[in-house]
Amino acid sequence: MTFQVFSELQYQVYSSTTFIFSIQASRSNSQVIIEESLVTEPLLAVEEISGVEGESRFIRLKANDNSQFTISYQAQVDIDYNTIHQRKLSDTVPVNKLDADVMPYLFPSRYCQSDKLQKLASKEFGNVETAYGKVAAITEWIYNNVEYISGTTNSSTSAYDTLTERVGVCRDFAHLGIALCRALTIPARYFTGYAYNLNPPDFHACFEAYIGGEWIFFDPTKLVPVNGLVKIANGRDAADAAVASIFGNASCTSMIVKCDCNDPDFKPYYFTNVENQKGLSYQ
Amino acid sequence: MTFQVFSELQYQVYSSTTFIFSIQASRSNSQVIIEESLVTEPLLAVEEISGVEGESRFIRLKANDNSQFTISYQAQVDIDYNTIHQRKLSDTVPVNKLDADVMPYLFPSRYCQSDKLQKLASKEFGNVETAYGKVAAITEWIYNNVEYISGTTNSSTSAYDTLTERVGVCRDFAHLGIALCRALTIPARYFTGYAYNLNPPDFHACFEAYIGGEWIFFDPTKLVPVNGLVKIANGRDAADAAVASIFGNASCTSMIVKCDCNDPDFKPYYFTNVENQKGLSYQ
């Protein structure tokens, strides 16, 4: 399935500022970039750097005092996510068999204080059978118990807050999902991407849990079709995978995000049923 | 300079539990392990895994229900830390020149909420000249404003708490130092190690800041000589580099830690003077 993604961010820069953008589609076996382009207006020196943990791609640039600039990205991306069958999803990988590169996703992080949620996670989800069942139950619980309201949270809101205040946006939903998984010793990581049919259009955040040896996709917002995502980056949480990290003094003055499917036969698929244990992997 | 380190940890295991230990000396250009041994009693299958970010070494093992075991480590380690001269310490590496593997140490983490401390860090330390001067001032400030009292904090205490409550142990001092550095856009990371002359004997935690292209060592507790450390691991914070991460149900029943210098000429060196801008690098 081929998707066409586009984003355009405009900034007013007050003093010399370095930007790190995470807006490019990632490259992996299941996600092939057919063509892409990144431009800035006016032309700025742009450097692409890879994340330590692999597929993520960052753009770094420096803008001068009292300047304005626009960064635009467009890509045509072929997505071939895997569907993982039920039998495999029953398997939990025990901690003593986890690969070293998966281990960091078991530990608490800035926005996912899993160390504080162990009793709660165990009480609420500990008795659900299979790792997939647990994560699906967490996803349903968040969907049913946290209200999605724009503008209610900010960049310092964490899973600890969301669990109590019960309100947030996609980023907060993802952080809570990750924290609850890790509290149950299930590795989980943040996922940002372009999402088909997201309304109003924006970048999207959700999460992946490590089950049966695969990173399986979950989205507690249920706002987008699970087969309609183009991955930008993974990270421990939003600290690692912000759309833009700004070191200096600048503000975003405009943002446009688009994600369309080129294929007229594309059938958006929404998870509606926990019992239907079919997992998708975007890796 | 050659140090002899030793640690012995004993556990009572209630239900089947996986342990990840970070107690071995790390290997690097400036730290050579002459000989080492790790034993468990009774004999357990032990696996060594390397951290994603390089030098750190983890031991993983699984213990059964209702068992007891002891893990002991001893090593003879040759330390040849670098002394970084003043001129180099004046240089800050700007964000747009940082290597990709240093970038993660700019972002907030579980125990170091640097995103919340930018105004405070800028107000308190923003006007100090040079990156080294800023980190030295942070180190002095913590030493002067936070009381070291055992037992006042726990494994969920973070820099945000310590800044206000003004009490903690070495781990809390390190977290606060790291958070304040990152809030000033200076990369900083957690450091655990064996420490000469620490009283009462225990593992030690401090931190490193990235200045002039080197990871420079700082210890706001001033409890140990800066030339008397054997590094175990680095991490973003204690979430990455805990002495023991326990997945199951077990409790530590005894702990012994030792760090002696084999060289009779060893002169412990304590930082007493911020103005004396000489940095040590344990990398």
Added chain:
Amino acid sequence: MTFQVFSELQYQVYSSTTFIFSIQASRSNSQVIIEESLVTEPLLAVEEISGVEGESRFIRLKANDNSQFTISYQAQVDIDYNTIHQRKLSDTVPVNKLDADVMPYLFPSRYCQSDKLQKLASKEFGNVETAYGKVAAITEWIYNNVEYISGTTNSSTSAYDTLTERVGVCRDFAHLGIALCRALTIPARYFTGYAYNLNPPDFHACFEAYIGGEWIFFDPTKLVPVNGLVKIANGRDAADAAVASIFGNASCTSMIVKCDCNDPDFKPYYFTNVENQKGLSYQ
């Protein structure tokens, strides 16, 4: 029913310190003090002051540098709590009919951040019928979802923490109950007292909710019989009604607490059944 209560607290005083104790049985229509005595050893000047909000009685005394003292209280108290019938318990007093002296118990306080829990309380308990039913459901929920473990919390732990960490002692259980009631616009207040059969013996904390025009008693710990309490004080939370508030530098070196029933026919009564809507009022 007549109870015999006793407490003895011993302090080591390092520098001149003022103490405010809240250890005397309160006086009300339903609680008559037959006889009581309060002594300090050595003899100190003791002042009794009444709380602003009525029945609570505080003892204030000042102890000198480098001294030791013991304060002991014993009383024989006749308790005649009211049993409030089911019909009345169905009535909620709407905010626009609440008496002015009840209003403060609607607002958030130090340990009961009800302002942050409105969505959660409404989601979990909003659909339960009647005010009594809601508070009974809150009490059951706390009993079922929070573990009682001594030593897990401290004097700065609040309802916000307990809701997430799911562990605490009687004080934490009470704070969470109060916060959830207030989040549903049900006035609630802290209750401290002597408790029959509490094991190990200690002062007890629970809470009262204002239903049908009466302050009805609830205890989410279920550790003591609901008809076996001698009230010491009410307050917004533990900030108002601490057993001892210490202004200076001193530490408690010993504490003895006792509560016995003089009547051989006393039948301890434990709430076991939410459906059995019978409320007790200790006012």
Added chain:
Amino acid sequence: MTFQVFSELQYQVYSSTTFIFSIQASRSNSQVIIEESLVTEPLLAVEEISGVEGESRFIRLKANDNSQFTISYQAQVDIDYNTIHQRKLSDTVPVNKLDADVMPYLFPSRYCQSDKLQKLASKEFGNVETAYGKVAAITEWIYNNVEYISGTTNSSTSAYDTLTERVGVCRDFAHLGIALCRALTIPARYFTGYAYNLNPPDFHACFEAYIGGEWIFFDPTKLVPVNGLVKIANGRDAADAAVASIFGNASCTSMIVKCDCNDPDFKPYYFTNVENQKGLSYQ
């Protein structure tokens, strides 16, 4: 000095809602209401209730589903604040001499977690001479270290947050002042009022500390003249003295606030100098 105050609040009410307003000038020896009027449009039943702790006056009313209303208050108020001389301001009232009605202002409250700030307050301000000197130093410290930026905080922001994040509005400045005073065993309370020359016009919040037996006025924002206030209410913090407490579902659609001085000779007086130890009391 005579001031003319005016406020008008407009609400859209979605479901039946009870409002408690605190917008009327309080009555005291130093504040005499010459004339006042309160009207609602459309006409609603309005009840005036007094706060438990004395001078505060609350308006309670109930509005129906899907309605709109406006509440307007205007008053002419004669202010005769006291100027307390330097000698008296040197005296601290020790805890063992405080009146019972002052005691509650020593304890921590919802937005003023003084129990967590004792080490910090003692380190920063413990050595300043006299109680007045300490509170003046706290006021200066807040003015110098916290940025006043509208819209940065919300109704759940507390002194604990402000101390670290170093940004807020008048309410946050007041809460931090109160918390630091209480941490030094100086009683302190929240003060809301109309303020001359506040720009943009709004209700104002500041605080009073109990020194030399008087409640002395402090304003860490330095935004208004200290002799240009008309008190509305005191409270432990904003939980007790919110301009509007809303029990139901409604939103404020417009707010107008005015405070003018009728006397052409009025000379606004701004505190600029800590050394000038002259206190004002609005009691």
